[in-house]
Amino acid sequence: xxxxxxxxxxxxxxxxxxxxxxxxxxxxxxxxxxxxxxxxxxxxxxxxxxxxxxxxxxxxxxxxxxxxxxxxxxxxxxxxxxxxxxxxxxxxxxxxxxxxxxxxxxxxxxxxxxxxxxxxxxxxxxxxxxxxxxxxxxxxxxxxxxxxxxxxxxxxxxxxxxxxxxxxxxxxxxxxxxxxxxxxxxxxxxxxxxxxxxxxxxxxxxxxxxxxxxxxxxxxxxxxxxxxxxxxxxxxxxxxxxxxxxxxxxxxxxxxxxxxxxxxxxxxxxxxxxxxxxxxxxxxxxxxxxxxxxxxxxxxxxxxxxxxxxxxxxxxxxxxxxxxxxxxxxxxxxxxxxxxxxxxxxxxxxxxxxxxxxx
Numbered sequence: 001x002x003x004x005x006x007x008x009x010x011x012x013x014x015x016x017x018x019x020x021x022x023x024x025x026x027x028x029x030x031x032x033x034x035x036x037x038x039x040x041x042x043x044x045x046x047x048x049x050x051x052x053x054x055x056x057x058x059x060x061x062x063x064x065x066x067x068x069x070x071x072x073x074x075x076x077x078x079x080x081x082x083x084x085x086x087x088x089x090x091x092x093x094x095x096x097x098x099x100x101x102x103x104x105x106x107x108x109x110x111x112x113x114x115x116x117x118x119x120x121x122x123x124x125x126x127x128x129x130x131x132x133x134x135x136x137x138x139x140x141x142x143x144x145x146x147x148x149x150x151x152x153x154x155x156x157x158x159x160x161x162x163x164x165x166x167x168x169x170x171x172x173x174x175x176x177x178x179x180x181x182x183x184x185x186x187x188x189x190x191x192x193x194x195x196x197x198x199x200x201x202x203x204x205x206x207x208x209x210x211x212x213x214x215x216x217x218x219x220x221x222x223x224x225x226x227x228x229x230x231x232x233x234x235x236x237x238x239x240x241x242x243x244x245x246x247x248x249x250x251x252x253x254x255x256x257x258x259x260x261x262x263x264x265x266x267x268x269x270x271x272x273x274x275x276x277x278x279x280x281x282x283x284x285x286x287x288x289x290x291x292x293x294x295x296x297x298x299x300x301x302x303x304x305x306x307x308x309x310x311x312x313x314x315x316x317x318x319x320x321x322x323x324x325x326x327x328x329x330x331x332x333x334x335x336x337x338x339x340x341x342x343x344x345x346x347x348x349x350x351x352x353x354x355x356x357x358x359x
Contacts, residue, residue, distance in 0.1 A: 008060055010285050012038060014104065014292055015063040021103025022065045025096045032068035032083040039063060067096075090315040097307045104293035105236055111286035112232035113225075119279055120222040121231070123158040127215040135211020140188045142212065143181070150178035159214040166192065166208050175210075236290055243294045301333020 016038055026033050032051050037043075039057035046055030057063075069084020081087050085096070126148040131137045148156050152175055156162055174189045192208035223231060273284040297305040310329070314320045321329075 006281070010281070010288065012060060013285065014107070014289050015039075017103045017107045017289070018100045018292060018296070019063045019065050021099035021101070022096055025099030026065065026067055026085070029088060029092045029095060030083060031085045031088065031096065032080070033065055034068050035064070035066035037064050037066075086320075090311040093314075094308055094311045097304045097311070098297070100304055101293040101296040104289045104296075105240075108236050108239075108286040108289040108293070109229075109232045111282050111289070112235050113229050115279055115282055115286075116223050116228035116231050117225055120220055123219050123221065124160060124214050125217055125219055126156045126159050126162055127217060128212045129215035130213040132211040132213070135209075136190050136193055137211040140190050142177075142179070142188065142190075144215075145181070147180040148177055149180055149185070150176075152176055166210070236286075239287060239290045240294055243291060247294075247298070300336060301329045302337055303333070306333055 019036060019038070023033055023036055034051070035053050035055065037055045037057050039060045040062050041058040043055045043057055046053060048054070051068075067085040069081065069086045085093065088096075128137070128142060128144055128146045128148070130144055131142055148159075148162060150156060151162060151165055154165075156165075174191050176187055176189050178185065178187050190210055192210050194206040195209050196206060273280040296303050297308070299305040299309045306329070310321060310326065320326070
């Protein structure tokens with residue numbers, strides 16, 4: 001029950017923020033918003049103001065903002081064309097569309113900012129706790145207590161960064177480590193070994209390892225408001241880049257499709273993080289918000305990114321595509337989204353069956 005409630009709250013907040021972005025941008029450029037809905041399907045409850053109906057709908061897996069004069073086929077019937085979305089310039093339309101994903105990125109920044117400013121960050125320093133026998137590290141003379149300052153000329157702030165470098169990039173045959181041992185600083189060139197393991201994208205592959213383990217030391221870093229804000233922006237940029245890389249690897253086959261999860265997986269993860277503590281739930285919500293923002297700016301029909309492509313074409317042609325062409329594009333997009341939804345639900349069901357030890 002906790003998992004279900006938490007999942008609904010997390011997804012509800014993300015959808016609300018996303019649609020609020022569209023809503024505020026529409027109001028800013030003078031477009032009337034007819035409906036602001038959390039969820040799809042039949043209306044459960046709601047209220048109406050002079051211009052807008054606010055409603056909570058039955059299916060809590062999305063939401064939408066219905067704009068006045070959004071569809072070309074109804075333009076001749078409009079009483080107030082100056083408030084119609086379709087009569088706005090391509091740039092103004094793009095502002096309304098991009099405001100949704102932008103709101104999700106802003107939400108993630110504020111969540112991380114709050115966490116970094118109040119709780120701080122915890123890192124495992126880039127110190128060697130153990131050197132494995134007969135490993136590349138042992139062969140070049142690395143010892144427990146050595147601190148890794150740089151890898152291939154790039155500063156290393158934590159042991160996590162070292163692991164991340166090895167597991168996400170294609171390192172050359174030799175990597176250069178700058179080491180501090182007591183008061184001495186020196187460099188070593190080390191050739192990683194390739195061992196079969198899972199990379200951060202869930203694919204079983206050959207992972208470069210150098211044969212060291214981290215120390216048990218954990219450093220708690222506190223941040224003032226400015227440094228916490230800068231760190232939050234860096235975190236969102238880093239996550240955005242990772243998600244784009246993951247999407248690329250998904251389409252090239254380097255990342256298994258089975259790693260994708262749908263609402264069931266998201267709900268389960270939300271429940272698990274809630275049990276770990278409110279800060280973990282906030283972090284999970286921020287990561288999910290970045291995911292939602294990135295997914296929506298992909299240039300696919302039905303998504304915000306697909307609309308941006310159409311507005312770009314409209315700006316170049318100085319007129320929108322024909323209604324028939326737009327309908328065809330959105331039908332293709334709808335088929336793609338339905339197919340993807342079925343696929344992630346299928347993955348969710350398979351994961352549940354494995355957890356329940358069912359065939």
